[in-house]
Amino acid sequence: xxxxxxxxxxxxxxxxxxxxxxxxxxxxxxxxxxxxxxxxxxxxxxxxxxxxxxxxxxxxxxxxxxxxxxxxxxxxxxxxxxxxxxxxxxxxxxxxxxxxxxxxxxxxxxxxxxxxxxxxxxxxxxxxxxxxxxxxxxxxxxxxxxxxxxxxxxxxxxxxxxxxxxxxxxxxxxxxxxxxxxxxxxxxxxxxxxxxxxxxxxxxxxxxxxxxxxxxxxxxxxxxxxxxxxxxxxxxxxxxxxxxxxxxxxxxxxxxxxxxxxxxxxxxxxxxxxxxxxxxxxxxxxxxxxxxxxxxxxxxxxxxxxxxxxxxxxxxxxxxxxxxxxxxxxxxxxxxxxxxxxxxxxxxxxxxxxxxxxxxxxxxxxxx
Amino acid sequence: xxxxxxxxxxxxxxxxxxxxxxxxxxxxxxxxxxxxxxxxxxxxxxxxxxxxxxxxxxxxxxxxxxxxxxxxxxxxxxxxxxxxxxxxxxxxxxxxxxxxxxxxxxxxxxxxxxxxxxxxxxxxxxxxxxxxxxxxxxxxxxxxxxxxxxxxxxxxxxxxxxxxxxxxxxxxxxxxxxxxxxxxxxxxxxxxxxxxxxxxxxxxxxxxxxxxxxxxxxxxxxxxxxxxxxxxxxxxxxxxxxxxxxxxxxxxxxxxxxxxxxxxxxxxxxxxxxxxxxxxxxxxxxxxxxxxxxxxxxxxxxxxxxxxxxxxxxxxxxxxxxxxxxxxxxxxxxxxxxxxxxxxxxxxxxxxxxxxxxxxxxxxxxxx
DNA sequence: CGCCGGGAGTTTATCGATTCAACGCCGCGC
DNA sequence: GCGCGGCGTTGAATCGATAAACTCCCGGCG
Numbered sequence: 001x002x003x004x005x006x007x008x009x010x011x012x013x014x015x016x017x018x019x020x021x022x023x024x025x026x027x028x029x030x031x032x033x034x035x036x037x038x039x040x041x042x043x044x045x046x047x048x049x050x051x052x053x054x055x056x057x058x059x060x061x062x063x064x065x066x067x068x069x070x071x072x073x074x075x076x077x078x079x080x081x082x083x084x085x086x087x088x089x090x091x092x093x094x095x096x097x098x099x100x101x102x103x104x105x106x107x108x109x110x111x112x113x114x115x116x117x118x119x120x121x122x123x124x125x126x127x128x129x130x131x132x133x134x135x136x137x138x139x140x141x142x143x144x145x146x147x148x149x150x151x152x153x154x155x156x157x158x159x160x161x162x163x164x165x166x167x168x169x170x171x172x173x174x175x176x177x178x179x180x181x182x183x184x185x186x187x188x189x190x191x192x193x194x195x196x197x198x199x200x201x202x203x204x205x206x207x208x209x210x211x212x213x214x215x216x217x218x219x220x221x222x223x224x225x226x227x228x229x230x231x232x233x234x235x236x237x238x239x240x241x242x243x244x245x246x247x248x249x250x251x252x253x254x255x256x257x258x259x260x261x262x263x264x265x266x267x268x269x270x271x272x273x274x275x276x277x278x279x280x281x282x283x284x285x286x287x288x289x290x291x292x293x294x295x296x297x298x299x300x301x302x303x304x305x306x307x308x309x310x311x312x313x314x315x316x317x318x319x320x321x322x323x324x325x326x327x328x329x330x331x332x333x334x335x336x337x338x339x340x341x342x343x344x345x346x347x348x349x350x351x352x353x354x355x356x357x358x359x360x361x362x363x364x365x366x367x368x
Numbered sequence: 369x370x371x372x373x374x375x376x377x378x379x380x381x382x383x384x385x386x387x388x389x390x391x392x393x394x395x396x397x398x399x400x401x402x403x404x405x406x407x408x409x410x411x412x413x414x415x416x417x418x419x420x421x422x423x424x425x426x427x428x429x430x431x432x433x434x435x436x437x438x439x440x441x442x443x444x445x446x447x448x449x450x451x452x453x454x455x456x457x458x459x460x461x462x463x464x465x466x467x468x469x470x471x472x473x474x475x476x477x478x479x480x481x482x483x484x485x486x487x488x489x490x491x492x493x494x495x496x497x498x499x500x501x502x503x504x505x506x507x508x509x510x511x512x513x514x515x516x517x518x519x520x521x522x523x524x525x526x527x528x529x530x531x532x533x534x535x536x537x538x539x540x541x542x543x544x545x546x547x548x549x550x551x552x553x554x555x556x557x558x559x560x561x562x563x564x565x566x567x568x569x570x571x572x573x574x575x576x577x578x579x580x581x582x583x584x585x586x587x588x589x590x591x592x593x594x595x596x597x598x599x600x601x602x603x604x605x606x607x608x609x610x611x612x613x614x615x616x617x618x619x620x621x622x623x624x625x626x627x628x629x630x631x632x633x634x635x636x637x638x639x640x641x642x643x644x645x646x647x648x649x650x651x652x653x654x655x656x657x658x659x660x661x662x663x664x665x666x667x668x669x670x671x672x673x674x675x676x677x678x679x680x681x682x683x684x685x686x687x688x689x690x691x692x693x694x695x696x697x698x699x700x701x702x703x704x705x706x707x708x709x710x711x712x713x714x715x716x717x718x719x720x721x722x723x724x725x726x727x728x729x730x731x732x733x734x735x736x
Numbered sequence: 737c738g739c740c741g742g743g744a745g746t747t748t749a750t751c752g753a754t755t756c757a758a759c760g761c762c763g764c765g766c
Numbered sequence: 767g768c769g770c771g772g773c774g775t776t777g778a779a780t781c782g783a784t785a786a787a788c789t790c791c792c793g794g795c796g
Binding site (some may be wrong): 397399401403404428429432434435 | 751752754755756762
Binding site (some may be wrong): 057059065074082088091099105109121123125150151236266269270273298 | 384425427428430431432433434435441442450453456457458459463467472473474475476477484488490491493494495506514517518519566597604631634635637638641661664665666667
């Protein structure tokens with residue numbers, strides 16, 4: 001039989017240390033000592049207090065605690081989209097790091113909406129979180145700097161900080177796109193389509209840079225070797241539409257498609273299937289992110305894997321160690337995972353690692 | 369040029385109402401009035417105070433605020449697995465409902481680990497959250513009842529409450545499984561495989577009940593028409609292994625597979641592909657959850673859709689309206705989405721709705 | 737015998753915002 | 767000329783936990 005609600009007790013107020021002290025026949029100071037410095041209290045007294053706590057169902061009031069002692073156990077994180085597996089994996093990494101120090105994560109999703117992001121920043125600031133992790137949307141760096149000026153350390157997620165005052169953790173998307181293109185060139189492809197998203201997103205800009213740069217390095221003229229296709233949304237339908245567009249075009253057809261993320265690649269695969277184009281024989285496909293289902297498709301998708309869990313873990317770690325005053329800016333190198341969509345006989349080849357750890361100047365005005 | 373950190377200001381303490389009051393030349397009471405009851409303050413005074421707030425970069429201290437006034441703006445949610453798209457969608461629904469009332473969501477992931485769950489429950493209780501949403505793991509109902517006894521309303525997510533004291537929101541999995549089986553029977557299948565997970569999970573138990581019940585209703589003997597396959601993990605690899613097992617068995621081969629969730633269905637599809645069994649011609653496949661990628665597979669997957677967003681939204685709504693004292697227990701009916709994996713010529717047919725809204729007894733000991 | 741030290745526990749100031757009783761002041765009405 | 771109502775503001779008490787300062791008591795030592 002389950003614990004039952006006190007029938008009709010009509011409890012209004014949660015018990016406080018005062019109530020516990022009264023019941024145990026000691027002072028509030030002693031109760032506080034039992035909770036925070038148990039060794040300073042005589043055994044018998046401690047037992048009485050613990051019994052009283054148990055009997056009343058006393059729970060510490062985190063607000064009062066925090067107000068008085070300044071000890072804060074909460075970290076805030078504002079992610080672009082909580083429904084995107086990329087960010088969920090990051091959140092997992094953050095959580096795992098925070099659990100080590102018995103801290104809690106307050107998660108929020110801005111949906112790329114600056115108003116929502118600003119609202120969450122305000123709420124987190126009011127709650128006096130110990131630190132803040134954020135995937136900045138366009139132009140919100142100033143707001144984040146303002147938060148840090150108020151004494152709350154901030155670390156950027158999936159975004160290299162443009163200023164030395166902010167810590168950051170990111171993945172080198174230029175290199176990532178380069179890995180994908182190099183792989184396709186090695187497979188013999190000489191004319192490659194690139195399905196890219198809006199250039200207001202940093203990721204799209206960087207990945208395009210990597211594509212163009214790599215082609216040039218291999219002595220190819222991007223104007224000839226590259227067919228660029230733009231989509232507004234980074235989802236599957238947009239990818240399918242882009243591919244329909246590509247197949248309708250006159251001139252020599254590319255033999256490979258590189259997609260800015262896995263969702264668009266999914267749409268491209270679907271469209272190719274509908275058009276009866278075999279993958280990878282007549283058209284190779286490479287995605288980006290390596291989300292969980294990329295390996296589970298009927299044609300497993302070659303993709304550029306980002307160390308999502310590590311990304312979150314590291315961001316939280318930098319934040320927690322930021323008391324030292326040196327904001328770190330870390331950039332990871334992505335790994336190419338070759339699967340059947342680009343190679344009939346794929347072979348696993350991890351190429352993973354820390355590219356660079358750059359230490360910026362110390363954070364001005366940091367409490368010590 | 370971005371807002372810069374006050375070079376070397378060495379700020380230690382955040383400004384308080386007292387600081388604002390001093391700068392504006394008024395008392396703290398007036399500052400508080402400006403913040404909370406601006407109409408009671410004369411225009412000129414109000415302007416001076418607002419200017420002082422702006423100049424100091426004053427941010428309200430949520431702890432002090434909450435301590436004194438008891439007003440709480442945070443809701444806690446403990447989900448089974450934050451990396452599972454099913455729960456992420458639920459979180460989105462919760463967030464959307466909370467945004468209406470300007471509340472914040474504190475999200476945590478228990479990973480089916482009772483210790484982790486207990487730890488989060490304690491933390492949330494200490495923070496004095498306004499309410500708690502939780503997907504209970506095995507046997508944690510008592511702990512949740514204890515939390516509610518302490519004055520924090522609780523609503524169960526994806527789980528019908530076994531006691532009338534707790535609100536709950538769930539999906540009727542018996543009916544959901546029934547929809548899937550009925551569909552397969554209508555397609556002419558008379559021998560069906562069922563890939564199910566561990567019976568310690570409520571979902572697995574209920575879905576099996578639905579399968580058996582539906583077969584019986586159609587005059588079939590489950591012992592003959594049903595081939596049961598068990599897996600330990602609800603992921604793709606387990607699904608693939610289960611299918612390999614099935615194809616090795618002697619006797620008449622089933623013509624359809626119903627999977628307890630979409631991930632296992634994904635594995636089944638992959639294994640069928642490897643064995644050269646055409647879908648749906650020689651083997652139809654139906655999944656459960658209708659996660660986002662189910663429709664994007666090269667063979668789109670028929671699946672039982674759960675109203676995930678609505679689930680979260682409704683749970684939050686019940687929680688917020690629970691002040692009235694009547695915990696609601698809502699059960700939604702799932703919808704079958706027919707796609708190519710079970711029907712060569714699928715047709716969209718939404719069948720969606722609220723099955724039942726049952727009102728339990730009033731919550732004992734509720735503050736009024 | 738008087739003083740010191742230290743263990744055990746109590747008292748009290750404090751954190752920052754809120755709230756409410758009280759107060760000063762002004763103008764209106766009798 | 768006096769009182770009264772009410773607006774705008776003030777000052778102090780308050781929320782619950784914490785920690786520093788303090789009291790008390792007892793044993794040991796010079």
